[in-house]
Amino acid sequence: WIIKLDQLPMTANGKVDLKALPAPDMEANQTAYEAPRDEVEALFCGIWEDVLGVSQVGIHDHFFFLGGDSIKGIQMASRLTQEGWKLDMKLLFQYPTIAELRPYIEEADLLTADQSPVEGEVILTPIQRWFFERNFSSQHHWNQSVMLHAANGLDEALVKQVLEQMMTHHDALRLVYPIEEGRIIQRHRGVDENDVAVDVIEVQGERSQQIQQVEKLANEVQASISLTEGPLVKPAIFRTDHGDHLLLVVHHLVIDGVSWRIFLEDFMALYEQAKRGEELTLPEKTHSFQAYAQKLTEYAVSDELLAERDYWKKVLGHLTAPLQKDHVTEDQRMLHTKTIRFTLSEEETRSLLTEVHEAYHTEINDILLTALGLTLKEWTGEDRHFIHLEGHGREDILPAVNVSRTIGWFTSMYPVLLDLSHAEDLSYQIKLLKEELRHIPNKGIGYGVLKYLTPDKMKDGLAFDVTPDISFNYLGQFDEQIGGGELSRSTWQAGQSLSPESEKPHALDIVGFVEQGMFQMTMSYHQLEFEEQTMEQFKDLLEKNVKALISHCVSQDEAQITPSDVGDDDLTMDELEKLMDIF
Incomplete structure (x- = not known):
């Protein structure tokens, strides 16, 4: 904080009187x-x-x-x-x-992205290479989806018109993945192939029967995508006696959480334009996913990225105990996945999103990951755990590349060491983990680039052998995605986004998000590996620790800064605290 003074208070010796400030x-x-x-x-x-x-x-x-x-x-x-x-x-x-x-x-630079439809091949990005490396069963059925509700019904012709316009504008929605000479190719379909089939299904019976019928039909839509032929966007309208439900299914290879915000905002805008009989127009395109992938490949051999090798060597050099499971099984199919959750109240959520951060100048991941680390420490007795942290991946690392309105799968995934060896001093522990997260170069995007795009001869012996059993992802706040107009989020199930026959990438997937003004955290685990009682204990511990951190942070009388707040990457926490003691 800065306070303007007419003059500094001085001691009799002519020095600044620090105590009088x-x-x-x-x-x-x-x-x-x-x-x-x-x-x-x-x-x-x-x-x-x-x-x-x-x-x-x-x-x-x-x-x-x-x-x-x-x-x-x-x-x-x-x-x-x-x-x-x-x-x-x-x-x-x-x-x-x-x-x-x-x-x-x-x-902003006057140069804008090319507005013509993008054609041709696209280099696979790190997260896409991770996907194909896993060789999932039922690769075609690995989607993200949204179910919307229109109380006054939908015009399927307008839905079709809007989606075709979106697939022309957002080039990544036209991608397909044929296999040529034993190699998976990522290539755009032509705009002339942009024919979207909108299935319209009349749903009859009692409300409970309708819900069951729609979920069954939604599962069929989810399983119907062909990676080699496309399209990777599948819509379906379910007509009921209380309005229509619109299912939008998109394969994960071409969309992520941030992309859904762009997708839904554009869909709503275009649908309203179509209803009014106006020409369908969207804001100008930002740089294409194709251009981004090309620039990322060039970045993979840059001095800036190669400078990260020492950081990742140091992180990956830590030893941690493997996550203990109740049982061992070779059957890793998603059909054995069970999801449990807890939900904070609106008041607790407001505190988590706002008041909490005043104490230590944190952001939400600092708090949630501290809570996760505390939980793992209590649950396992171990201080240190590796997790896979997922980020949006749209970091400012590529000069003159703007993807702020570009749809695609940009997600970054990288290992993070949660070290809770100072858990007895909660204040110090929060600040320490915050600083560790701030020191991750470019929020971790370089890890996947080094692993998948940098030539082996330039990796300087860097091994990528840490395979965390736990993944964590904070998806943000969904309340603003669908507002106004006649469409709202449906409470009906959108079907299984991931094939039940597909393998589960992590033993435990933890996801946080805010919806309808309340923070929710889901935990998806493998029922053949963990007993229900074990995971209920984990969930209760995590909820307890999130709430404890909220209470702790809100109760602090003064804000405390850490080295990252003053822009000093070399200053340690202890050095800063000594400096603060002097003043």
Whole structure:
């Protein structure tokens, strides 16, 4: 915090009297509203209000204290780009207020992405190579999906028109994966092949019968995609006596969580245009998934990326005990997966998204991963565990490449060591894990690039032999995805996105998200490996630790900073605390 003084208090010896310096008024600094000082700041405030869902943003409001996270940061950057401005997303963590960011906001480059349909082959990205490396059974049935509800019904002709327009605009939705000479090729279908079949099914009977019938039919749609022939987008409309349910199934190879936000926003906009009989138009395309994959391949041999090798060697050099399971089995099929969950109240969720971060200048993953680490420590008795952390993967590592409005599978997945050896001092432990996460180069995207795209001779002996049993992914807040218009999220089941015959990649998959104003965390485990009682204990511990961290952080009287808050990568936590003690 900065306090302006007319003059510094001095001692009789002519030195600054540190004890006479006024203490910062933390509450005043956090709550005082200051209006934007120019048009750019006014634009920024408006974008933050829309993206964060708050009524008024001042130039000194903290992005993460208002409920922001890295996914909302992407949405903000996309909106900013559309308005002709750009911001390096890395700066948001160091300068989380509009006033601090203002000197770094630049006019966007006048050069725009090619707006013509993309054709030809696309280099497989690291996460796609991971997918094919696993050689899953039923590879064609590995989807993501959404079920929407239209109380007043849907016009299937308009749905078809909208989806075909989207597949023309969002080139990755036209990708297919033929096998040529024993090799999987990623290639675009032509726009002339953009014929989307919209199945319309009349559903009869009592409501409970309708729900069962729709789930059965949804499973058939989920299993119907052909990777070699396409299309990888499958819609179906289920007509009922209380409105229509629209199932949208997209193969995971061409979509991810951030892409769904783009997909749904564009679908809603185009459907409203089509209903009004208007020409279907979308904002300009950002750079294609094809261009991104090519640039990522060039990045794979860059000095910037190769400089990360020492970091990953150090991380992967740690030894951890394997995750103990109740049973051992060779049957890894998804059909044995069971999912349990806990849900926080709206008040607890608000605290988790906002108030919690004031204590240590954290973001939500810092808190959730600390809670997970504490839980694993209690559950297993071990201080250290490797997990696979999934991120959105849209990091600012490629100059002159903007994918803020590009649909595709960008996800990054990389090993993270959760070291909870300081759990007895919760404050220190939170700050320590926060700093460890901040020191991961470019939020881990380089790990997959090094593993899958960098030539072996340039890997400098780097081994990729850590295979965590646990994956973690925070998907963000879904409430803003579907708002306005006549479509809302359906409560009916969308069917099985992953084939029951497909292999489960991790023994335990943990996913967090916010929906309908409440934070939820799901835990998917293998029933042949873990007893139900074991996993219920794990779930209860995790819920307890998330709530304990919320209470701890909210109860702190003063905000504490860590080295990453002052932009010093070399300063250690202990060194900073000694400096703070001096002052």
